[in-house]
Amino acid sequence: MLDRFFNPSGIAVVGASDSPEKIGGKILRMLQRHGFSGGLYPVNPSRPSVGGLPAYASIDALPDPVDLALVAVPAPQVPEVLSDCATRGIPGAVVFSSGFSETGEDGRRLQQQIAEICASTGIRVSGPNAEGFYTVPTQVAATFSPGINIDALPPSDVQNCLGMVSQSGGLGFSLYSRGRRRNLAFSHIVSVGNQVDLECVDFLNYLLDQPQVKCVLMYVESLRDPQAFLRSAERAARMGKPIVMAKVGRSSAGQRAAQSHTGAIAGSVRVSDAVLDHYGVLRADDQEDMLDLATALAHQPTMRGNRVAIISTSGGSGVWLSDACEAHGFVVPPIDPERQQLLRIFIPSYGSTDNPVDITAQGADGYAQSLKVLGDADYIDAFIIAASFAHETRLNSEGEDIARAAKALGKPVLFYSYSLPSDGALNRLQELGLQCYTTITGCIRGLSALRRYELMRRDIPMRFAEPAAASKPELLDDLLETGGATLCEYEAKALLGAYGVEVPPQHLARSPSEAASVAGQLGFPVVLKIQSPDIPHKTEADGVRLGLESVAAVEEAFTSLISAAQSYAPDADVRGVLVQPMAERGVEMIAGTLQDRDFGPMVMVGMGGIYAEILDDVAIAPAPVSEATASRMIAQLKGLPILDGARGRDACDLDALARLLVALGRIAVDTRGEIQELDVNPVFLHPRGQGVTIVDALGVRRAG
Numbered sequence: 001m002l003d004r005f006f007n008p009s010g011i012a013v014v015g016a017s018d019s020p021e022k023i024g025g026k027i028l029r030m031l032q033r034h035g036f037s038g039g040l041y042p043v044n045p046s047r048p049s050v051g052g053l054p055a056y057a058s059i060d061a062l063p064d065p066v067d068l069a070l071v072a073v074p075a076p077q078v079p080e081v082l083s084d085c086a087t088r089g090i091p092g093a094v095v096f097s098s099g100f101s102e103t104g105e106d107g108r109r110l111q112q113q114i115a116e117i118c119a120s121t122g123i124r125v126s127g128p129n130a131e132g133f134y135t136v137p138t139q140v141a142a143t144f145s146p147g148i149n150i151d152a153l154p155p156s157d158v159q160n161c162l163g164m165v166s167q168s169g170g171l172g173f174s175l176y177s178r179g180r181r182r183n184l185a186f187s188h189i190v191s192v193g194n195q196v197d198l199e200c201v202d203f204l205n206y207l208l209d210q211p212q213v214k215c216v217l218m219y220v221e222s223l224r225d226p227q228a229f230l231r232s233a234e235r236a237a238r239m240g241k242p243i244v245m246a247k248v249g250r251s252s253a254g255q256r257a258a259q260s261h262t263g264a265i266a267g268s269v270r271v272s273d274a275v276l277d278h279y280g281v282l283r284a285d286d287q288e289d290m291l292d293l294a295t296a297l298a299h300q301p302t303m304r305g306n307r308v309a310i311i312s313t314s315g316g317s318g319v320w321l322s323d324a325c326e327a328h329g330f331v332v333p334p335i336d337p338e339r340q341q342l343l344r345i346f347i348p349s350y351g352s353t354d355n356p357v358d359i360t361a362q363g364a365d366g367y368a369q370s371l372k373v374l375g376d377a378d379y380i381d382a383f384i385i386a387a388s389f390a391h392e393t394r395l396n397s398e399g400e401d402i403a404r405a406a407k408a409l410g411k412p413v414l415f416y417s418y419s420l421p422s423d424g425a426l427n428r429l430q431e432l433g434l435q436c437y438t439t440i441t442g443c444i445r446g447l448s449a450l451r452r453y454e455l456m457r458r459d460i461p462m463r464f465a466e467p468a469a470a471s472k473p474e475l476l477d478d479l480l481e482t483g484g485a486t487l488c489e490y491e492a493k494a495l496l497g498a499y500g501v502e503v504p505p506q507h508l509a510r511s512p513s514e515a516a517s518v519a520g521q522l523g524f525p526v527v528l529k530i531q532s533p534d535i536p537h538k539t540e541a542d543g544v545r546l547g548l549e550s551v552a553a554v555e556e557a558f559t560s561l562i563s564a565a566q567s568y569a570p571d572a573d574v575r576g577v578l579v580q581p582m583a584e585r586g587v588e589m590i591a592g593t594l595q596d597r598d599f600g601p602m603v604m605v606g607m608g609g610i611y612a613e614i615l616d617d618v619a620i621a622p623a624p625v626s627e628a629t630a631s632r633m634i635a636q637l638k639g640l641p642i643l644d645g646a647r648g649r650d651a652c653d654l655d656a657l658a659r660l661l662v663a664l665g666r667i668a669v670d671t672r673g674e675i676q677e678l679d680v681n682p683v684f685l686h687p688r689g690q691g692v693t694i695v696d697a698l699g700v701r702r703a704g
Helices: 002-006 023-033 075-088 105-121 169-180 200-208 226-239 252-262 269-278 287-299 315-327 337-343 366-374 393-408 423-432 440-458 476-480 489-498 512-522 551-568 609-615 627-635 654-670
Strands: 010-014 039-043 068-071 092-095 124-126 132-135 140-143 161-166 185-191 213-220 243-247 308-312 382-388 413-419 507-509 526-531 544-548 576-581 587-596 600-607 618-622 675-685 692-694 697-701
Touching (some): 002 200, 010 023, 132 169, 161 200, 169 213, 200 213, 200 226, 243 287, 269 587, 269 618, 287 440, 308 366, 315 382, 315 440, 366 382, 382 440, 413 440, 489 654, 489 675, 489 697, 507 512, 512 551, 526 551, 600 627, 600 654, 618 627, 627 654, 654 675
Parallel strands (some): 068 092, 161 185, 161 213, 213 243, 382 413
Antiparallel strands (some): 132 140, 507 576
16 A cells, blocks of 8 residues: 555645645645646635645545545544545545644544544544655655755665654755765655554554665654564664664753653653664664664675775875774774785885775875775775865765775775865765765774674574563463562572572571471571561661571561661551571672553663662673573673683583573563563572572552
């Protein structure tokens, strides 16, 4: 259906006007200006003609074929217009009108009427409150945005296109305008509006199916169906089509704005970042960042490693680029003697044949020749050509050779102009099919995007591998049926044990003598902890006693714990006191599960103790997780050197920690309807081969 939507044979403009100030007038003129080649039918009962075209008094009077209705009438009239369109057999519509869910309860009722019409008739609707779309190859300008009125040269490479899906019409079309000035080709730009029917994912899937689309840009405030988006993101990753997203609403002020603008509340920033990372979605901080990433991803081949050669006419720019490369994890390797000798044939003696290569301003044809000499070096994975394109002279003399050499390598070749390019240079670059960065930061961002995306692609079998199927433990329902807003430590540990996690010996004692007897069996020293679903944070209630060495100390501790609990929460359901051995110390970690409102069950791991407070060092992934994904989560931690045995420490048992995360992933999935959070904190991580110790655990039940 979306083929007819984006490439209609006939368009009805409902609410068409001769006034250039009205939306219906702007839309009609935009279609005419950009040369829409199909039938164009203004609908206006008050005029015999609009915009020099015959006008139609009603939708049922329209001729055939009409594949799309562009609706720009007052909000209360929209449901009737859409019903008439569906009756007339028009399969799709864009509703530009505002005054729906973004305005309050009355608007929400109107929008619900549209949803019901879509469900009952099958008409597909984009909007309301949309800014339309632009199908660039066929010049279907179904929008009122002036952002598409750009006189830049036509793109030189229409096989490497960008698609744009935006919840902000203004920003979406502005990206097109900015991108065209950078010689970027676009296939479609679409503004989704309030997403009453057609939503971001529908348009994303359509763009992924277009062979000319190499990269999809998205501006997103909220995802209506996050799970559907993740399925599409996985599909995009497997296809090798990058998604670059601006996910806004991250700040407290931004979240308030997003809520009032779209009627949706932004989700957890940390969780959304982790999930998008897992699915290979690259994030952009602003418009130029998005285009910097897209420039590389749409036009450059795979970057197989992190080694970069820099070729420049300016020694200073070469050094500056080298610093920037190394600061972002790239290597600028030396050039081997044999190739340096070949470079000396055409590089003046006052230049440099080592990396960064300085061909100097006098080095005629130096760029193309340098690429030919260095192109097959197996220790170079990408090139940066740094030049001054303040004038087009070099491009006129050497441009075709440079472009030919760059495109023949099969390696990324990024162009950076350290002076602003002249109009003539920009036109020549466009003719040659080359894109040019004008900042070092942008160039390195593009290079980093290529590297990150390639690493993600290599990880696809690991990232999306389903863990081995396992049935739920038989005891699960019994473990979850006890009352209370939380699972006490003894219950949470029993839950972990049911999933194969080794937990320390423990016993719930209900009297001082029982506690003393158990302590004798476990062996001193022991720990006593109060157990109540109404006291989730035991230390706040003075509910823990450590290092108890005798029967008398245990009995006294039991009595004092009960007293402290009754004083802290007189109405608490106190179930007893947990007795367990003192744990052998290890590297302190935290782990757990949570149920995200948008993305569902998640697994978390992080450095514990002071590291948790100082470093805020946490990795998150959607559940379930495989051991490979769990290992990748651990490898993301800033504290990994500590776990790997830095400064003479014993290397930790990371395999045991990964197995714990796999078990937590199963728990998160199996208990998604019952447990909101499972906090395993602290976990002591021991030397390799010695496992982990679960010191404490807490479960928080889902409300309702």
